[in-house]
Amino acid sequence: MMAVEPKGGTTADKKPFPKTALPPGGGYILKPPDETGRWEVSTYRWDPNQVIVNQGDSVTLEIIGINGAEHPAAIEGYDQKFTVKRGEVTRVVFRATKAGVFRIVCAAHNPAMVGELIVLARS
Ligand SMILES: [Cu+2]
Structure with missing residues (x-):
């Protein structure tokens, strides 16, 4: 991303x-x-702004900061907080335990910089 x-x-x-x-x-x-x-x-936006994974997956998001000095961000509902900085790759590592749609929100660039983590339910 x-x-x-x-x-x-x-x-x-x-x-x-x-x-x-x-x-x-x-x-x-x-x-x-x-x-x-x-x-x-x-x-400002996340690109891509949707990440689709399967429930139970080990997820590693690698997010590079291209524009904007800092993006203090969180994945709502997943207790993941991180900051993306220009010129650096931020890795966000977690297990997708809960199915559903979870917002990836940058607190500095509301309301535009919102993505979605989509966790498909294990059937
Ligand atoms: Cu931002």
């Missing part, structure tokens, strides 16, 4: 700077026009 920041931009003469604020929480960034009129929008 990666922690990445997709980014887009244009100049105010092509598309006026949006008047509506984006949802708060650090997950969306809207940079107002600079001296050249260029403005940018970006967000």
Whole structure:
């Protein structure tokens, strides 16, 4: 997995700077026009943002930090907390004991940076 920041931009003469604020929480960034009129929008995400495993699997997530200095994160319902830092690989190792869908949430980039751990029930 990666922690990445997709980014887009244009100049105010092509598309006026949006008047509506984006949802708060650090997950969306809207940079107002600079001296050249260029403005940018970006967000943070896990890529891929879904991990599918089978119940009972030993899971190792290797997550590299590409954009953003730090991503303090957790897998809700699995008691896994970790921080992904730019330029480093963070390994998250656990056994998928519980079936279900569990959010992988970065506390610094709400509400955008949310992935899903999907644990398929053992039949
Ligand atoms: Cu983040």
